[in-house]
Amino acid sequence: MPWLSRAGFCLLAWGCFAAWGQTPSDSTAQAWESLWVEWCQTAHCVSSDTALWGLPDGSLVKVGTGLDSATVAPRMAALDATSELDLRWNPVAQRRIEVFGTKRTKHLGSMLGRKAMYFPLFEEVLDRHGMPLELKHLAVVESGLNPEARSPAGARGLWQFMYYTAKAEGLRIDGYIDERKDPLKSTEAACRHLRRLHDRFGDWYFALAAYNAGSGNVNKAIRRSGNKTNYWEVRPFLPRETRDYVPNFIAVTYLMEHHQDHGIYPQNTLPGAMTVDTLMVEGPLRFDQMAAESPLTEAEVAILNPMYRLMMVPGPGEKFPVRWPVEHVAGFLSQEMAMRAYKPELTPEIQYEPEPVIYRVKSGDVLGTIARKHGVKVSQLKTWNDLKSTTIRVGQRLIIHPNPNQM
Template identity: 50%
Template sequence: RVMGTSQLYFPMFDEVFDKYEIPYEMRYLAIVESALNPEARSRAGAVGLWQFMFTTGKMYGLEINSYVDERRDPWKSTDAAARYLKKLYERFDDWNLALAAYNSGPGNVRKAIRRSGGKKDYWSIRPFLPRETRSYVPAFIAMNYVMNHAADHNIFPVEPSYSFWEVDTIVVRQQLKFDQVTAYTGIPTEELQYLNPTYRRNIVPGDGHNHILNLPVGKVGVFIANEDSIYTYKQEEEQVFEPIREEYIYRVRSGDVLGVIAEKHGVRVSELRAWNNIRGNTIYPGQKLVIYLDASKKSSSITAPKKEVKLPVLSNDGAFKYHVVQKGDTLWDIAKIYDGVTVDQLLQLNNGVNNKRLKPGQKIKVQKIS
């Protein structure tokens, strides 16, 4: 499959790499990173053909919100990857070291160089690199061999749905849903998704920017001939457009549960699960969760939405004030009731008690009586 998909992406990579004077062999890096899947997402949160993390993607000018993720845009992410690789090569003056830095970060490569006594070739510093990076460059070299000598081993590509030359682009200036395009061009929604992985909800947003839509070459003329009708199709139903959300990374704390995190940020638990590939309710302290917040309300949405205020149910023993747990209480709920009390303080006062162990009638220390 990967060999077949390369017929769609490699000509694009070569064009971009030529612009930045990047060796063409670097195109095989995308196979190591994502198996040429623009929708690939790692457990760490890296996304796209070139597996950009959120911060690095933003650093290289990629737009990331709940409707558009340019880390999944083959053209724009490849341009960003080329610029990043060029910068790494300029820093280390060695392509193998640049690859190692792409995988583990420049800081780890500099540290390995120091530990090796100042040596500046990959094989000399390899023992001092992180475990994953020690096999990263060999995997890249092996992929070069496989892609160039596959036929010698009776390995042949599966023909892709489209090659690079069978796809063309149009500029979209208004909000457009994929089903509007399907209705007038006959292109199945699945094909539009395959050709346009950038758009996360099958919507090209009408946000004042020009956006690119990829179509089969034979359908571009059909789209242009029906463009006005496509834009006005079901227009009455398109009046309400949800605000664009921006990606926010939340680090799970001890005592957190999905319901509390969702309520705190004004989103649904089902959305948290979908955004982070979570099955069930299991999360763990230190885990990073992707949350998409309304860009216009991002700063305020970190605060929990208003709801009916609970009155505290208190007791004390002369040394501590206690909260008597009510049905449905969580540590976060309890902390909100008392001024100056945080979930971390509750955990410290109560020997790490967690939400799963709270029972109605249970007494929880909330404050030391001074």
């Protein structure tokens, strides 16, 4: 993807050509670039962030160096001094720091490569809501900064919203749009949700635990602890899968701030947030139409605009946001009519889907009868509910966009 992953050519190769008094051909240069990118991706200690190349050799440390508590504790004290969150060292967080700093370094390197695209946006929204900026690291824990992330339970997007929570926070989810995948709108929703949880519990770590396990489970844990008010005293009573959630958040917060001290460097860096602008576009407009009249590939358009489920902006009658590289905005505006003229016959008919209903499966139900009852297709039921097969169980809740003309 040329716009997203352009990397510098191998400096050694260029130096050799210069010494020979030659200029490399385009094909030779591309071959060297391909080899260099492949090496960066497979060499664990090397970053594709060329800003790090100028560092003296002595400043690059081995992966996993300096993870002992004597080294980590004073650095965490410095983070704690400037944060509303309690980031003081504790042995539980220390264990997670050691795990992430030795066994999750490639994963963290990928997150560091993505943060320039998302962290400025997160920080702006968090600041506007008056919330700790360190909460931006929660999206690393939740989704690995991947807007396409999807959990086995059906949570989606950077902040991993379940369907019902997303709808309660005002996010649009239909056959064409899933705003859980939109970086700005999902971050706004996450801030509203976290603020509400903090107002309920009066503590950010209880709020994070509730974000993961639900308020009911946190209230239950508090009662079982004898109504303790300190998160670390309540933690043993939380569901097992939630007990490491806050320690993981603290570990990620520490390592994202001190990654170089432990030999962890950005990999596969994405362009910064300031290199992308937002245009309001009326559909229908397919991603392949945009790519046909621009320097971007269809895949790059999709990466910048993950909330559109069918690789197209729906319409007409309403304008939707399209994220686009700043350097190519003028070209988009001048070529928009040409985009629409590219293979218009491939644009599907936009069919209105009303707000969904929730159907609870009864004994004897099968997807076919449920689909006929609501005037929809079995394939639609499977898509709306992330079903891999036609198997359903009694009591299961199904999301259905019924056809009012066939009910």
